[in-house]
Amino acid sequence: MRLIIHRTGKPYPVKHYVNMLIIILFTALVLDFMISYASISIVKQQSGRSLRDTADLYINRINHDFAYINHYMGWSLANDQIIETMDENASGSAEFLKSNTQLHQRFTELQKNYGQAYHFFIYLKNKDFFLNCAPLSIGYPDYLELKRQIISYAEDKNVYDKFYSHWTPILVRNQYYILNIVPYHDRYLICLISADELIRPLQSIDMGKNGTVSLVDEQGKNISTPIRVDETQALDAAKPSPFGLAQSRAAVTSRFSDASFSVQMIAKYGTFEKIMIAQLVIILLALMIAIVLCIVMLYFNKRVLRPIQSFSDTLARWNEESAALDFKNSKIIELEQASQQFKDLIGQIRRFKIDMYEQELEKQRIQLDYMKLQINPHFFLNCLTSMYSMAQMQMYGEIERMAMSTTQYFRYIFQNGQNFVRLQDEIEHVRIYLDIQRHRYRNAFAYHISQDAETGEIRIPPLVLQTFIENAVKYAVSRVTEASITLSVSREMQGDLARITISDSGPGFPPDILEQLIHGGPLHAENGNRIGITNTIQRLALLYKGQADVSFSNREGGGAEVTITIPVLPPGSH
Incomplete structure (x- = not known):
């Protein structure tokens, strides 16, 4: 059989295809130029937006810290019996010294939460008593100058209008500090932070070779160091330019809500020229x-x-x-x-x-x-934190039990290198984990484990139950109401299957998450917990070759419920 091919298109010489190639390449060059111009503009806009978002996030966090510290000092002056006791007793009396120690302990804890850069002072005008009520990191000459200024501010009748809920920069021996004074009946609580320490988190951002991040007062004067760009350059950077794409400097200024100073970020975009x-x-x-x-x-x-x-x-x-x-x-x-x-x-x-x-x-x-080796480091750190808290409260018996439970917990994880373990060992591991969590939450929940006698020797992949138990503890347990967690294991004679049910009395699965779990959709990562559920389902599917089943539901009385059905004999067992 002879095949005859009929040409339907007109043949062209090579020169024609070369010309077409040149036209295509020229068009590609023009498009490349346009795309390059647009990409540079978009990248610059996104960088500026990212810079402003970073400043807004930082300012929102500082505003929240300022508001809480101001509220805490105001509440302490108005309601705390410790300060009233100090004001009513002589400076050298036992009651005064005891109250002073308690006040120092409280504000030391507050300082630990917000950083060593925050300093707290108390001033009792009637006693002419001025002292720090938290550890200090400033020099003694600065302390004396600060004391002199604060006492002079306290003599001012308008101290409430000037300083209450209004953080103000002050100059102490060529160093700017941010000051807040809360007055109440000739009693004053003062919070102080260095301007350099306040702006330090933003100074770690790469602003370019000549860029800078600083605090400026209402007149636009820098109150933080180092100062690498003067005010004239900052104003020039903030002016709009007809050649916006070629302008390599940009300035972002954001103001704090309850303060008389702002954050100024000046970025040098030299990379766009490159x-x-x-x-x-x-x-x-x-x-x-x-x-x-x-x-x-x-x-x-x-x-x-x-x-x-x-x-x-x-x-x-x-x-x-x-x-x-x-x-x-x-x-x-x-x-x-x-x-x-x-x-x-x-x-x-x-x-x-x-x-x-x-x-x-x-x-x-x-x-x-890899799935078997996944361990949540936060759990280990929480155990250490709990034992540290118990040690502070001299709860030595609880420390011994907590240490033993933690040792057994991690010994089970690190010594386990098999694909399957006894269900009885896995349940005992879950029991130890729940006991550890009860120590942490101070018995904020109760748990109940029920198991048929013939299910102890059933083989199950290690750490499967713990994944769902951890999820129940995280979302069901709170310190407001006592929660309950139930683990039950039974054997179904029909089909030679084992049924494991884990339930809790918490809020249950959110509707969107429950919908994804029921239909087997992918879950977005949230601190590793949802990844653990997805990995566990994949492990069961691989190890049991599709014979295992995991179902999720919300109980009518409230709470989540997970049911795991596995064969009594894993694939390959005899």
């Missing part, structure tokens, strides 16, 4: 490549494309007539080798499929090992 040069270099390279490609195309057509076309025609005839291939006249050694390579292709594909299957099995084994 981006523009790089884009121009890319365009020139593309033009050179286009010229070279045209030359190569002519040579390639003569020396390579025509022999390949002849090879393709011969191969097409071989497919139809099953005749032997002969490429000895192709003048290309590679084409002469193609016949044998084509014959070997089928065998290579079969071997490739086998290799891919073995690699997939190895990948699954590695994934299972």
Whole structure:
């Protein structure tokens, strides 16, 4: 049978295709220039937006800290019996000294929460008593100067209007500090923080070679160090420019809500100039490549494309007539080798499929090992924190039990290297974990474990139950109401299955999360917990070869419920 091919399109010379290639390359160059210009503009806008968002996040956090500290000092002056006792007793009396110690302890804890940069002082005007009520990190000369200024502020009748709920910068021995004074019946609580310490978190941001981050007062004067850009440069950076893309400096100023100073961030965008040069270099390279490609195309057509076309025609005839291939006249050694390579292709594909299957099995084994080794470091840190708190309260018996439970918990995790363990051992591990959490939450929840006698020797992958128990503790347990967690294990004679049910009295699964769990959709990561649920479901599917089942629901009386159904004998067991 002879195959006749009719050409439906008009043939063109190579020059025609070269011209088309040049047109396409020129169009690509123009598009590349436009895209480069747009990308530089977008990147600069996004960088400026990111800079402002960073400043807003920082200011919102500081505003929250300022508001809480101000409220705490006001509440302490108005309601705390400690300060009233100090004001009513002599400075050297036992009652005064005891109250002073208690006040120091409270504000030391407050300082631990907000950082050592915050300093707290108390001033009792009637007793002319001024003293810090938290550890200090300022020098004694600064302390004396600060004391003198605060006492002078307290003498001012307008001290309430000037300082209450209004954080104000003051200059102490060539160093700016942010001051807040809360007055109440000739009693004063003072909070102080260095301007440099307040702005330090933002100074770690890369603002460019000549960029800076600083605090400025209402007149625009810098009150923090180091100062790398003067006020004139800052004003120039803030002015709009008709050449916005070429402007390499930008300024962002954000004001605090209850303060008389602002954050000023000046960024030097020198990188955009480099981006523009790089884009121009890319365009020139593309033009050179286009010229070279045209030359190569002519040579390639003569020396390579025509022999390949002849090879393709011969191969097409071989497919139809099953005749032997002969490429000895192709003048290309590679084409002469193609016949044998084509014959070997089928065998290579079969071997490739086998290799891919073995690699997939190895990948699954590695994934299972990785899943088993996932440990939440926050749990270990929380255990240490709980034992530290118990030590402070001299709860030595609880410390012994907590330490023993924690030791057993981690021994089980680190010594377990098997795919399956006894269900009885897994339940005992869960019991130890719940006991540890009861120590942490001060018996804020109760748990109940019930198990059929014949289920103890059932084999189960390690750490499966703990994943769902951890989820129940995280979302069901609170210090407001006592929660309950239930774990029950039963055996179903029909089908030789084991049913494990984990339930709690918490708020249950959110509707959107429950919908994803029921339909097997992917869960977004949230501190690792949802990743753990997804990994556990994948482990069960792999190890039981699809014979295991996990179902999720919310109970009618409130709370979440997880039901795990597994074969009594894992795959491969006898």
